[in-house]
Amino acid sequence: MAIRQGFYQGPGQRPQATAHLAQTMSLLGLNSQELIQKIEAALAENPALELIEGRYCPKCKRKLRNEAHCPVCSFQQAKEAVNEEPIVFLNSAEEGFGSRATSGSELREEIPTADKEPLAAYVLRQISSELASDEQEIAAHILTSINEDGILDGSLEEIARFYHRPLSDVEVVSELIQNADPLGVGSESSEKALLVQLKSLGDKVPHYDLSKQAILEGMEVLSKHQYGELGQMLNISRDQAKAIAEFIIENLNPFPGRSYWGTKRSLGTDTPSTLQKPDIIVRRQKNDKRLVVEVMWPLFGLLRVNPLFQDALKSAPEEKAEEWKIDLEQASLLIKCLAQRNHTIVRLMQIISVVQRNFILEGDAHMKPITRAKLAEELGVHESTVSRAVAGKSVQLPSGKIVMLSQFFDRSLHIRTELKSLIEEESKALSDTKLVKLLEEKGHKIARRTVAKYRNMEGILPAHMRKAQLAKT
DNA sequence: CTATGGCACGGATT
């Protein structure tokens, strides 16, 4: 499969731009939350940057509402489609980077076409029938106090005090809300939201109690992927800790609002929680086989070089001229680097989308193991670039699942799912040694010891214990 | 004696 891009932004192609490269690299390693901080800092200290609220067509500058296409020039907003075989760009020209130095190279904010009703109303509608009339106002209060992540700002105690009601009354309502559709909405924290979701999965969870404990006690460790430490905290082996951590990250969503509410994001919302929102979204086109890759633009508005500042430079007082010029350069550099970051990520994701198309649409079993090195080769960039781009980022798949980008590089996921299905269909409890043989017939050569590991990762009990379970059913 | 889990080593990956 020859995947080649129309243009190329690799190292060495722009020798004059070492500063660009350095900054692009560092930006590439950031996910959207970190990016927000970075941009906020830059906005604060650099007067040449400005953030315009609202949305603008990057091409014709027309102010937009919620259209995916700009109605004036039909520019497709921040999206590029990926066809099955050759890659198709819906907007073939991403406005050459660097071609226009200080003006116009704006980035665009990303908004899904969220014509859905507001989250609060949606949830309220689900539960209103179960609410006593005096509970309605409490529910409304909770729902209007949730932030865009679906997490409650403030505490239930406050609300109880506000209405002079016992805390337990509020808790009843809160519980109803949490169990409504975006599971876990209105929880007081990401941890609690996770617990609600965990509970709803019930016995589908491989290690329920351990997972619960991990969420309660090991949030910080969990989000940093420090499996070893997590293992120590819970008194279990590293592998098991890892399995649990991965299960939580892959199947639970710390931001219940996100899966429902699209991606609105504004300045100044700092998320205390450490688990992530997606940095990239892959969706499928309506009536179309194409997958659309979108990179999140985490700010609400349009970041650009302030044209007023630019004009001011011309008539700048002597002593300030130099300083302002530097500000201006840095501002446009930052914007260009951001654009390049986005572009790199989009290209990366496009290739992944092609290679892992089946995985994205069908599920774990169709994962195709691929290494970062191979991908780097395809992209024509250095390995470390891919590493940085992948690090700490997550993708929202068409199914709504949010997975870490690194999962696309899992070397054994497809074998593990194969293993799972083998065991699900078994009539007699198969020992690990037998499983090795069966897997080999299917083309997966792995050692007996490894089967045991995979089993453990998936939370499947050893053969002799499964025997008892099989007997029941 | 067989099936598994723990530990640790070495090669691959990042």
Add this chain to the structure above:
DNA sequence: AATCCGTGCCATAG
């Protein structure tokens, strides 16, 4: 250079 992953060896449980 640091980390991850598959595997082999050994101890232990059944």
